[in-house]
Amino acid sequence: MTNFTPQLRIPATYMRGGTSKGVFFKLDDLPEDLRAPGKARDALLVRVIGSPDPYGKHTDGMGGATSSTSKVVIIAKSSVPDHDVDYLYGQVPIEGDFIDWSGNCGNLSSAVGPFAIANGLVDPARVPRDGICTVRIWQANIHKTIVAHVPMRDGEVQEAGDFALDGVTFPAAEIALEFLDPADEGEDDGAMFPTGHLVDELDVPGVGTFKATLINAGVPMVFVNAAALGFDGSELQPAINEDKAMLARLEAIRAAGAVRMGLIADVSQAAARPLTPKIAFVAPPKDYVSSSGKHVAAANIDLLARAISMGKLHHAMMGTASVAIATAAAVPGTLVNAAAGGGSRDAVRFGHPSGTMRVGADVKQVDGQWVATKAVMSRSARVLMEGVVRVPREQIAAD
Structure with missing residues (x-):
């Protein structure tokens, strides 16, 4: 009989951001041997979500079996000057056994500021007890800056509010987002219109x-x-x-x-x-x-x-x-x-x-x-659950 070790227990937060949901991790909370980018870390995160799932339900994972709910986020103290945190986003296909790291999730961007504040990743001297906390986020997938304006009340992130967002059932506190210099610099020459044509x-x-x-x-x-x-x-x-x-x-x-x-x-x-x-x-x-x-x-x-x-x-x-x-x-x-x-x-x-x-x-x-030069929108975010996510180590071995 195969000897199975206990499941990994990894601190995690399940959050809604805009019209999406995802599992958020602090980079330092991942097992030390799974913090570096590569197949091993991808295998861990894919298993967290519950992919690949030929049934298309994500019954044995944290994913919601839709593109809006099969997402993972890794947050770390920023490696870039004048930024608070690095934000790395991964989209997990429902039936695929890989992660697409090629882009950002604009909806989950609204949850990054609240997560960073709640987890002590923003300098406390810059976090007001009441008012708006400005969080500068380095979007590590596309190398862009996002500025989140997060409401605070009594020293904590304010989540309740009356801001209604179509696609989200319940109102919440408004978070304004600024996407600075949003044209993707990607694999081409960085042009906003890479072919040189508007049509x-x-x-x-x-x-x-x-x-x-x-x-x-x-x-x-x-x-x-x-x-x-x-x-x-x-x-x-x-x-x-x-x-x-x-x-x-x-x-x-x-x-x-x-x-x-x-x-x-x-x-x-x-x-x-x-x-x-x-x-x-x-x-x-x-x-x-x-x-x-x-x-x-x-x-x-x-x-x-x-x-x-x-x-x-x-x-x-x-x-x-x-x-x-x-x-x-x-x-x-x-x-x-x-x-x-x-x-x-x-x-x-x-x-x-x-x-x-x-x-x-x-x-x-x-x-x-x-x-x-800039795009601006409002979203909302909320912690749905926090604690530890459990993952069978035997099922995350990378080839």
Whole structure:
């Protein structure tokens, strides 16, 4: 009979950030032999979530069997001057045995400041007893700065409040986030529009040719028109996620966009990089009913946007994709700007499956190139559970 050792017990916090949930770890709390990046640490975190799960339920792990709830975060004292913490984010595929570290989670970004404060990673001299604590976060996946403005009360992070976020059932305290210089510097030359065009003709073998806006802002994004896919932009999850042929078409477009953006060399590599780029489709405003039954009036939004996350239509909107939407909307000539009616704007309110969202973006032209200086949005966050997560050591051995 095989001798099994006791499970690993690792301090962890289960948190909601925006419309996502994830398991948060302090780097120093991980077993010493599993702190360094690599297969061993990835194997640990994949097992924490409960992947790979051919049943698609994450019954034997902390994941929620959706792209929004299969996430891990590692926080450490910052290695970068003038920052409080380093924030590393991993997306765990439900049926895959790997982690995609290629991008950020904008929603979970809202939970990083509260976690850092509660775990003593922010200089106590900079934490007010009451008021707003400003936490400077180094996003280690994409090497960008995020500034979180976290409300404090009686020396603790304030979690209760009346800020409502579509896609989240209960109100909470508002956390304002600033994404500084959000254009992704990635594998290409760092241009916000890596092809040099605001709109590209994207040829997708076996699928068709699509006008697309390819942008690096918040996260690499491929934007196409909803009408080109036969949609009107008001679709909810069942209309997309139950159509396997359409999901395959969208994945093919995403893969072609990844190649055009220089993120991968061949479409065959897209499956190993499911987190980025993301693909979204946009349309002019129209009335629709959200997934919660809320009526959204065309007069109250600038455009409609639907995004695919890890192969399925997102139930609301990813935070990083929201940055990309606002940035693209601010640049005249993009598909997103056209869907919003054209012209110049420094903020956009878009309709998504769960309701609406407002995001601001500052852009300018420098030497003929568009540059994003900042994107701003509000989210909320809450600790759901804290303690230790248990992991069978025998099941995390890396090959």
